[in-house]
Amino acid sequence: MEDRRERLVRRVSAEMTRIGHPLSPPVEASLRSVPRHLFLPEGLWPAAYDNAAQLIGWGQTISQPLIVALMTELLRPRRGDAVLEIGSGSGYQAAILSGLVERVYGVETIPALAAKAAERLARLGYDNVRIRQGDGRDGWPEHAPFDGIIVAAAAVELPPGLAPQLRTGGRLVIPLGGHRLSQDLFVFEKRADGTLDGTSVLPVAFVPLV
Numbered sequence: 240m241e242d243r244r245e246r247l248v249r250r251v252s253a254e255m256t257r258i259g260h261p262l263s264p265p266v267e268a269s270l271r272s273v274p275r276h277l278f279l280p281e282g283l284w285p286a287a288y289d290n291a292a293q294l295i296g297w298g299q300t301i302s303q304p305l306i307v308a309l310m311t312e313l314l315r316p317r318r319g320d321a322v323l324e325i326g327s328g329s330g331y332q333a334a335i336l337s338g339l340v341e342r343v344y345g346v347e348t349i350p351a352l353a354a355k356a357a358e359r360l361a362r363l364g365y366d367n368v369r370i371r372q373g374d375g376r377d378g379w380p381e382h383a384p385f386d387g388i389i390v391a392a393a394a395v396e397l398p399p400g401l402a403p404q405l406r407t408g409g410r411l412v413i414p415l416g417g418h419r420l421s422q423d424l425f426v427f428e429k430r431a432d433g434t435l436d437g438t439s440v441l442p443v444a445f446v447p448l449v
Contacts, residue, residue, distance in 0.1 A: 411426070
């Protein structure tokens with residue numbers, strides 16, 4: 240598994256450079272340290288280090304490693320940050336963020352996935368991550384403001400409950416679009432006046448935010 244993980248990191252690094260977002264040393268180290276196969280059903284372990292999305296049950300997927308790396312880079316995580324993740328799935332993105340920030344707060348709408356992700360992350364020692372079941376569109380206001388928000392499911396439009404929970408200067412990374420064939424990954428930065436300045440990064444395909 241270690242050799243396959245290393246090959247995956249090299250592939251992701253090369254692809255990130257190709258699309259104009261070079262992999263930073265901290266994100267590369269985090270990508271290398273997380274055992275992706277443990278965030279997949281055991282029957283899918285042989286495909287764990289393919290640079291591809293994989294099904295995790297309940298109609299949900301674990302994102303392609305390239306997209307996980309790109310969204311993490313766009314967030315610009317720092318050691319002291321508190322980050323909100325919407326759509327935690329199996330917990331893989333939260334594990335990647337765990338080594339880069341102070342705290343990760345994850346919201347997953349499907350109860351079984353939320354429970355499994357919380358148990359898995361605790362068992363693997365990611366003790367700065369908290370996962371709860373809930374509607375991701377509402378965020379997690381009790382722990383706001385956040386230095387960054389990352390959304391791993393596509394919304395038709397930006398959920399109005401998230402921007403107020405973002406700190407001034409913070410970044411929100413989210414796929415937007417009503418159909419899998421017409422989604423774009425956006426990064427927003429919160430201005431001092433409370434408005435968001437957004438940029439489209441590239442086309443993507445995510446499950447819908449529900």
